[in-house]
Amino acid sequence: MKSRAFLSFPLVSLLLFGCASSPPALRMETAESLNSYGIFEVATVTNDTGKTFDFDIAEELGKQIKSRLETRGYVVAAGSGGTEKVLIIKSSITAYEPGSAFKRWLAPGAGKTQATVMTSLVDKRTGEVVGEMLSADAVGSGGLYSIGADRWLLESIAKSIVEKIEERMKKVPGIRDGNR
Numbered sequence: 514m515k516s517r518a519f520l521s522f523p524l525v526s527l528l529l530f531g532c533a534s535s536p537p538a539l540r541m542e543t544a545e546s547l548n549s550y551g552i553f554e555v556a557t558v559t560n561d562t563g564k565t566f567d568f569d570i571a572e573e574l575g576k577q578i579k580s581r582l583e584t585r586g587y588v589v590a591a592g593s594g595g596t597e598k599v600l601i602i603k604s605s606i607t608a609y610e611p612g613s614a615f616k617r618w619l620a621p622g623a624g625k626t627q628a629t630v631m632t633s634l635v636d637k638r639t640g641e642v643v644g645e646m647l648s649a650d651a652v653g654s655g656g657l658y659s660i661g662a663d664r665w666l667l668e669s670i671a672k673s674i675v676e677k678i679e680e681r682m683k684k685v686p687g688i689r690d691g692n693r
Contacts, residue, residue: 606630
């Protein structure tokens with residue numbers, strides 16, 4: 514009896530918990546501070562994959578970016594005008610595969626959920642691109658734990674985008690660090 518329980522534990526653990534994703538890879542092309550911006554505007558996210566999915570992936574990513582910014586205490590406005598320094602966040606989903614938790618459970622690597630997002634940070638007054646980010650994330654294994662990865666993967670990417678913007682908001686102007 515004990516041997517059956519011992520053998521079934523690894524199977525149940527893999528089924529329920531499995532492996533999820535690693536932190537998303539993200540690279541920002543600029544060393545400039547963003548701390549002069551007081552308002553963020555999240556432009557409509559585009560789906561450049563050429564495919565349609567069970568839900569609107571572009572709308573979901575846009576909601577997640579807005580929500581993350583607001584949760585962190587930043588002002589997010591739509592179509593803001595005036596004299597404030599506004600930073601427009603323009604994102605496009607360039608690659609997306611919803612994957613399958615069942616396939617990931619059967620064979621790690623099969624049924625991979627993955628997404629790649631290109632984000633440009635644009636000064637609203639000048640139209641100048643002040644930063645660009647390429648974000649990529651994937652869930653390649655896991656059991657029941659990875660159900661819903663098609664949505665929370667976009668949440669993970671939104672979180673990494675906002676964290677990178679926040680990192681630049683805290684940066685002191687004039688100090689360069691070519692590694693970020």
